[in-house]
Amino acid sequence: MASPVLPRTSSRWICGLLAAGLLALAAGVAEAQWGGGWRRWRGGPPRFPSEVATDRSFAFARVMFQSVRRERGGYGWSTDYPDADYNFMIRLSELTKTSVSFGKYREPNHVVVRLTDPEIFDYPFIFMSDVGTAFFSDDEAVGLRRYLEQGGFLWVDDFWGPAAWDTWRGEIRKALPSSQYPIVDLPLSHPIFRGMFDMEGYPQIPSIQHWRQVGGSTTSERGRLSEQPHFRGIADEHGRLMVLMTHNTDVADGWEREGEDTEYFLAYSIDAYSIGINVLMYAMTH
Template identity: 55%
Template sequence: MHIPSLKLCFILLASGFTLVLGDLTTIREALVASVSMIEDVETDALIAPIAELSSPKTPVQYWRRGGRRTPARYPDPKAPIDSSFVFARIQYTSVRGEPLGTGWTTDYPEGDVNFMRRFEEFTTSPISWDGSYPNHVVVTLYNEELFKYPFIFMSDVGTVGLDNVEVERLREYLLRGGFLWVDDFWGWQAWDQWRFEIGRVLSPSQYPILDVPVDHPIRQMLYSIDEIPQIPSIQWYRRSGGYTTSERGSESATPHLRSISDENGRIMVLMSHNTDIADGWERENEDFDFFSRFSFPAYAVGINVVLYASSH
């Protein structure tokens, strides 16, 4: 497993994850309490900085105020190119509906904002700031600003429909070195919809969809992702009383991490299917049980993905 240059390392075994925590100058005494997903692990092993997640930071809660949604935060075309990490979300048109989904706005904006804050907190990589606010953006595939962002994200892609221009633009973006992560689509109907659309972008005969093996670098960047976590929406979690994480029953019982790579083996498209990784970011301040069970693995996966995208 790749371990960056560290002053101090601690290993946390938690629900299939080996988290390698580094760049510590002191050992903070705060320990994670009431973490239901961890069994048979001594609490002394739960050492900061991941322990800071035991006190969720208050995110900017402005997704719905007065029944209205926050407007999309588009980039300023006159702004200088920032080499720091920017979370760029793709705005697209939905052509079908999925239960509990809201198309491209799913998990927006708190998921994007919270992830950026945690990414800077738990890595040495800087993020882009707009004053005191994490500089996340929404772009369309038509937008020339698209090529400023080496990492783009799409949610609820079982509803997406791309026109011919969007297909060409996304293909160009990916083949020029861009990285796309799609998340939060459940069951076979959503999978078939996405597989059809991405197949128009990248021919499956040349660029097949494959499962990401456990020893792939993307699963071993900073955290060892031995198992893909199944993270439900918080609505599903509450409705089910926390007893099940599969939003489509037996049809979505197994979470998958799949990818499409270029001729050199670089992942261009990453797909987290039958799981909602971004809900573990978005909802960290709403429900402590949900937070303590799902936010740890959600951030571990997300940090690995962005570190991979930034270095490949």
């Protein structure tokens, strides 16, 4: 089993806070606190901005896109949806002082947006999963570029191996050409690793299905083709990171599956929430 990437002092602190919620979930207390918990939300329909009464507080926005190929274990734009979005917002509200948008019954106001939607500009942080299957139309590429150049932040996650990387690189280049926006590997000195939590390495988080299938013996979902996790980025002309690409890792599964297995939670959800909160804090302050 992989040990947390966080230093011992930081990991002990976040582990205690998160474990309290996990134990409550196991005991059934979270049924009242979380409106039924993650089980209630799995496989739910997309919630578009027109259907959600959001305010100026943070709302998790996931991008809907067309898939033109299939990756093992992936479901296109809806991979890890909606539980990852739902759980991340709850943990963000518990672990930080960030104002998080909740509905009438304390359910998180997460939304799904398209790159061509004018409402996308209401959400300074957007997220995509399984982008190794994505295809952008000309209008979507223009919309994404406009969103990013006007200060938006995109995080793409959960795509494994060289084929998925090549597919994604081809699509993001429609919006951000290499001549103007190079892709770089992010050093551990970058602020996303030195925010609220100090990270000592690049966490490779497998899906819980893979972890169970291999008995925790490896975190690489594509064998030798995905042994090394990559944290890559694209910055604007001022050096602001505007696209984060977490390749050969599934950070969002650490959010989505936190309540399913205590061992998985301790091995991966702690790192998943730590890097997630760091990234969001960066995105909202730069």
